[in-house]
Amino acid sequence: MTRLSSSTVAVIAVLIALAFAPLYLGAYPLTLLGRVLALSIAAVGVMVVWGRAGILSLGQGLFFGLGGYALAMHLKLVATPKGELPDFMLYNGVEALPWFWAPFASAPFALAMVLILPAAAAGLVAWLMFRRRITGVYVSIITQALLLAFVTWLNGSQGLTSGTNGITDFQTFLGVNLRGAGVAHGLYWVTLLFVALALGGTALLLRTPFGAILTAIRDNENRTRFLGFNPAAFKIAAFMLGGLLAGVSGALYTLHLGTISPAMIGTAFSIELVVWVALGGRASLIGAAAGLVVGQLAKDRISSAAPDAWLYVMGSLFVLVVLVMPQGAAGLIGGRRRAPAPTPTPQNPAPQNPVTQNPVTREVSDAV
Amino acid sequence: MDFTFISGQLFTGLSVASILLLAALGLALSFGLMRVINMAHGEFLMVGGYLTYLAAQWAGPTLGDAWLWAAFPLAFLGAALLGAVMEFTVIRRLYGRPLDTLLATFGISLILQQAARQLFGSTGVPVTAPAWLGGAWQLGDVTLPFVRLFVIVLAAVVLAGMWWLLNRSRFGMHVRAVNQNREMAAALGVNTRSLDMLVFALGAGIAGVAGVGLALIAPVNPTVGAAYIVNAFLVVVVGGVGSVLGGAVAAVLLGFVTALAEGFTSVSLAQAILLVLVVAFLQWKPRGLIPTKSRALEEA
Numbered sequence: 008m009t010r011l012s013s014s015t016v017a018v019i020a021v022l023i024a025l026a027f028a029p030l031y032l033g034a035y036p037l038t039l040l041g042r043v044l045a046l047s048i049a050a051v052g053v054m055v056v057w058g059r060a061g062i063l064s065l066g067q068g069l070f071f072g073l074g075g076y077a078l079a080m081h082l083k084l085v086a087t088p089k090g091e092l093p094d095f096m097l098y099n100g101v102e103a104l105p106w107f108w109a110p111f112a113s114a115p116f117a118l119a120m121v122l123i124l125p126a127a128a129a130g131l132v133a134w135l136m137f138r139r140r141i142t143g144v145y146v147s148i149i150t151q152a153l154l155l156a157f158v159t160w161l162n163g164s165q166g167l168t169s170g171t172n173g174i175t176d177f178q179t180f181l182g183v184n185l186r187g188a189g190v191a192h193g194l195y196w197v198t199l200l201f202v203a204l205a206l207g208g209t210a211l212l213l214r215t216p217f218g219a220i221l222t223a224i225r226d227n228e229n230r231t232r233f234l235g236f237n238p239a240a241f242k243i244a245a246f247m248l249g250g251l252l253a254g255v256s257g258a259l260y261t262l263h264l265g266t267i268s269p270a271m272i273g274t275a276f277s278i279e280l281v282v283w284v285a286l287g288g289r290a291s292l293i294g295a296a297a298g299l300v301v302g303q304l305a306k307d308r309i310s311s312a313a314p315d316a317w318l319y320v321m322g323s324l325f326v327l328v329v330l331v332m333p334q335g336a337a338g339l340i341g342g343r344r345r346a347p348a349p350t351p352t353p354q355n356p357a358p359q360n361p362v363t364q365n366p367v368t369r370e371v372s373d374a375v
Numbered sequence: 376m377d378f379t380f381i382s383g384q385l386f387t388g389l390s391v392a393s394i395l396l397l398a399a400l401g402l403a404l405s406f407g408l409m410r411v412i413n414m415a416h417g418e419f420l421m422v423g424g425y426l427t428y429l430a431a432q433w434a435g436p437t438l439g440d441a442w443l444w445a446a447f448p449l450a451f452l453g454a455a456l457l458g459a460v461m462e463f464t465v466i467r468r469l470y471g472r473p474l475d476t477l478l479a480t481f482g483i484s485l486i487l488q489q490a491a492r493q494l495f496g497s498t499g500v501p502v503t504a505p506a507w508l509g510g511a512w513q514l515g516d517v518t519l520p521f522v523r524l525f526v527i528v529l530a531a532v533v534l535a536g537m538w539w540l541l542n543r544s545r546f547g548m549h550v551r552a553v554n555q556n557r558e559m560a561a562a563l564g565v566n567t568r569s570l571d572m573l574v575f576a577l578g579a580g581i582a583g584v585a586g587v588g589l590a591l592i593a594p595v596n597p598t599v600g601a602a603y604i605v606n607a608f609l610v611v612v613v614g615g616v617g618s619v620l621g622g623a624v625a626a627v628l629l630g631f632v633t634a635l636a637e638g639f640t641s642v643s644l645a646q647a648i649l650l651v652l653v654v655a656f657l658q659w660k661p662r663g664l665i666p667t668k669s670r671a672l673e674e675a
Contacts, residue, residue, distance in 0.1 A: 063474045063477070135654060135658060138658075139657065139658055139661040140661060141657060141661050143473060143474070144406075144412050144473050144474065144477065145612060145657075145661075147412070147474065147477060148412075148605075148608045148609070148612055149612075149653075149654055149657070151605060152605055152608075152609060152650045152653065152654070153650060153654065155605050155646070155650065156646060156647040156649075156650035156651065157647075159643045159646045159647055160643055160644065160647045162643060163641055163642070163643025163644060164643070274601075274605075278478075278481055281478065282478060282481075282482075285478060315489070315493065318485045318486065318488065318489035319485075319486055319489055321482070321485055322482040322483060322484075322485035322486035322489070323482065323486065324482065325478055325479055325481055325482025325483075325485070326465055326479045326482045326483060328478070329469065329472075329475045329476075329478050329479040329482075330465065330468055330469070330479065333472070333475060
């Protein structure tokens with residue numbers, strides 16, 4: 008318990024230090040930090056879904072994008088004169104505002120949708136998958152395929168979503184001029200507040216029995232089922248939370264960048280997200296968020312210094328993280344606290360089929 | 376929609392399915408046997424495509440139209456060698472951790488794509504098909520280009536070869552033995568370590584051959600593999616992991632559905648429809664068309 012609270016104290020100290028960042032950071036580093044912090048909320052979601060529930064989603068960009076687009080549609084409508092259509096619709100010969108755009112003119116509706124759309128979509132996807140006990144790599148492939156379908160549809164629907172260009176040219180949000188002085192600071196603090204809420208809320212939630220059952224499902228889903236829990240329900244809940252956090256992250260990111268486009272949410276983004284979480288440590292909340300922040304900052308540095316080298320660096324990082332530190336950086340630091348899953352070595356390869364190694368489950372499987 | 380249009384679309388779908396099938400065969404092998412999710416598999420296709428381009432550049436002037444026959448061994452061996460190196464350096468250390476193989480191989484695919492971009496540029500390199508593939512077969516109102524017919528025949532030949540290799544050869548017997556019970560096969564003297572590498576290299580080589588077919592149909596660019604990988608995985612998932620026959624049926628089905636949907640709506644909507652159909656299909660048969668029999672409760 009003392010160890011836990013000492014790490015909590017450390018996190019609070021870091022958050023406070025970050026809160027004073029606008030005082031000592033220049034304009035560009037502050038914007039960069041704000042953007043990266045917004046993304047770290049999605050990383051917290053990945054930690055819950057992957058690190059805790061053991062579900063590797065490669066489609067978090069879908070939920071990130073839903074949150075981002077929900078807000079972007081509102082911002083676009085606010086920036087468009089009353090009674091007119093957004094500019095890209097005019098270019099594409101659209102004559103009336105599509106039905107699903109209309110309600111986004113209302114700020115409360117759009118803000119609610121930032122939360123509801125990603126959570127509902129995640130819930131639906133999760134329900135379809137986990138109801139039929141689709142697990143492991145199948146989940147990864149299906150989530151990636153769904154993300155691809157979403158991005159392909161966005162790209163192909165010029166008149167409805169502005170296609171590859173994405174939605175851009177925002178003016179005001181809730182009456183605040185987005186280009187006004189002080190907006191950068193305000194947005195930074197709002198982002199930091201959301202990061203603190205996401206970290207704190209998730210940490211509390213994972214300490215409840217809900218969190219313990221998620222761990223149980225990750226470690227042995229069948230045993231959890233035999234104990235009388237319905238793993239599907241818990242996995243759906245975890246997936247919805249992951250989707251919700253991704254959606255909030257997407258909306259904040261859209262505000263920071265002033266645009267959202269299919270390229271920002273595609274396969275590369277979604278897998279990068281997972282890798283930064285792996286790098287930081289998927290079993291640790293702080294590790295996941297910190298991994299993303301450090302990774303994205305490194306990306307900014309390296310890709311502006313040597314654009315060609317970036318993909319090599321990132322590709323090698325992927326391989327090295329998996330080979331050398333499967334529990335991420337947090338696993339190196341706090342490895343004793345939570346016993347990690349046994350890591351197979353070349354000398355002692357993991358069984359192809361967990362059943363054959365475990366006499367208890369073996370009897371069960373023979374009976375099936 | 377008239378008959379001519381639909382049969383034309385079906386024919387195009389069949390040739391797309393052929394390449395998908397060749398890509399999926401290697402995936403099904405490594406996925407079914409070793410539980411390795413190879414996200415870099417599409418890059419083996421890309422390597423095969425670029426090697427075809429190089430074969431046309433090098434051998435074209437001397438061999439004339441016969442360069443194509445030099446391209447096949449070059450693409451197969453080049454991709455297979457790359458696969459063997461990948462297995463030896465990375466994959467071997469990750470057996471039993473399928474999700475980790477997914478991440479590591481995605482990293483490798485990024486490196487390979489960037490390498491291709493720097494070697495060949497980001498725009499596609501064109502491969503001119505030999506003159507004897509230039510024509511088309513007129514069947515009533517339906518035009519069947521020889522190039523696409525060639526790709527279909529190619530897939531059929533490779534599929535037949537695979538069937539023979541897996542079901543009639545000693546190598547195939549070992550592969551099936553390891554697939555059913557790795558420990559028992561090892562105890563009976565099968566060298567599972569080298570078998571893993573051979574199977575992985577074989578899958579990579581077949582993808583290289585698929586790259587030849589791809590290069591004949593469209594220009595080869597650094598992201599060509601990435602464009603095929605998700606659909607190839609869908610073929611594996613729909614067909615049933617580790618089932619060659621299931622993969623073949625699934626590839627043809629997916630090719631047809633895509634081609635027909637593209638005929639009625641836009642390409643992007645067709646892709647979205649296909650993906651949604653696949654998820655719906657998995658509701659009905661979560662383990663694919665032809666599931667491998669297993670008594671295990673859990674599969675990775």
